[in-house]
Amino acid sequence: MRKRILITGAAGFLGSHLCDRFIAEGYQVVGMDNLITGDIKNIEHLFPHKDFEFYNHDVSNYVHVAGKLDYILHFASPASPIDYLKIPIQTLKVGSLGTHNLLGLAKEKKARFLIASTSEVYGDPNVHPQPETYWGNVNPVGPRSVYDEAKRFQEAITMAYHTFHGIETRIVRIFNTYGPRMRLNDGRVLPAFIGQALRGEDLTIFGDGTQTRSFCYVDDLIEGIYRLLMSDYVFPVNIGNPNEITMNDFAQEIIKLTETSQKIVYHPLPQDDPKQRQPDITKAKAILNWEPKVSREEGLKITYSYFRKFSSEQLIETKENKSFN
Template sequence: MAKERVLITGGAGFLGSHLCDRFLREGYQVIAMDNLITGDLRNIEHLFKEADFEFYHHDVSSFVHVPGNLKYILHFASPASPIDYLKIPIQTLKVGSLGTHNLLGLARVKKARILVASTSEVYGDPMVHPQTESYYGNVNPIGPRGVYDEAKRFQEAITMAYHTYHKVETRIVRIFNTYGPRMRLNDGRVLPAFIGQALRGEDLTVFGDGSQTRSFCYVDDLVDGIFRLLMSDYHLPVNIGNPDEITIADFAEEIVKLTRTTQKVIYKPLPQDDPKQRKPDITKARSILGWEPKVSRSEGLKITYEYFKSLPTEVLYQRDHKNFDRYIR
């Protein structure tokens, strides 16, 4: 009996590569698709020897063709950090709109179930805390984050339209801050930014007064939540993240202790539209999926730190954007 096939777009990225690992372990044939603008083949090079793994170098903003049957499609092709979407804003909007349209069309033709990766950024700088799926958000569509936030909001809208009008089986996951091995060290997100600064012997940069909060979910927990949502019968958005909230100032101190750096924590002005609070309400995930995170932040940070320490020196000192320090979140 032939194995069922799954297409994972953004498959060479941080989350996409971990999803490839999971679906191969679950016994599926996996097709990873990525244009490698932000993805990296090193994330999936360990899979090229697998008979059930294929890689397609393709931009999903153009027409997507995959021969043969598909059981599932997971759409994770998108820049996901401020460094990326400020550098390539048009591509960010296109992958969220044209790319999602193309993949929903493919799902319709293949009669495949599709899960799209949305984000906690659809809530913007939230005025409700913690954030529930029923909250509509507080988003600035023309601000520096607008290209990413609105691309994801449109993505959710067109996904629901295909579900309602074309009866496509759809799932929507709203992903909160996630971390773990294969993150890009200098992509502008707060966790790799802090660890990278510590490893380079630089002061840790906190923006604002450090009272803004984030909630960090280890990647294995997130992937498990995504898998459960895909296999569920629930078609409305579901938050997947860790509700263990911490201020950025306290988190910086955790990184100082973890890395044993002698550098100090310094403070700079808060960037425009930077969310002041971020914490998922995971009531739906608990009740519908039977899911909640299992990996503690201390445990996950140790694993992630060891990964970053193993990176080559040239990666440690690479900068992905000339204004890197302005966009850490």
């Protein structure tokens, strides 16, 4: 019998790419999203497909899916500072109640469960690069804690269901990812820079620009997630691109890419914003035989082309939104 998979956050950036991947692999895909940050346009191309069905539902409430499920991927969560600072309670609920509901569904269906965790579990790290063995430096009551601690709780309850109930579980720690279907107004550094360049605005860096990020193209990330789901490894695995770059250098790359002449302006660094981000992917290489293939230069060209094509819709960015690195 053909495999059937539930993907929450299906209309989001990563969720929609996962729907595409599993449809391409011949799965029956059930997408679920309450559209609080997702966009139905990301998956509308799948609606005519006989193997795709969609439910507009908030997984923080009881989740029921009729029929068998072989896999559950939990990707429902606000993921950008603008989103989770605007809706902190919903962010905590989808990480706690939502994860609990879906683990219960996995137990009922005897389905393998994969949780989308994040590099934010490492907080503002004192260890660099960040291996999975690092426990992190997180402020549990700071403004970012609603996201950071929600993800840390997700990992804890997922592992508890594995050890206590014997559920097959997987945990992916996702580092900065980019590509088509990101929102220009979601506050993350790459779409923020490109959006400012397209509008002819100066590029805003928070902090002095020496802080670093490591950007992974979405196709590479999806491949890593797929391999992890199909593996037998139950502990967290970093998936990201270890090619690290400072915000100053990255801003210059965007200026060159967009052929604009904007200046770079600096604002104070938000509280608890991490100074360094670089994944240690030793485990992913050894266990999954995975490492990123798409260079930042190649990935940025594809992403910029997407943003230019859809800029008329994406550039509805309100003035009160602030971008964060």
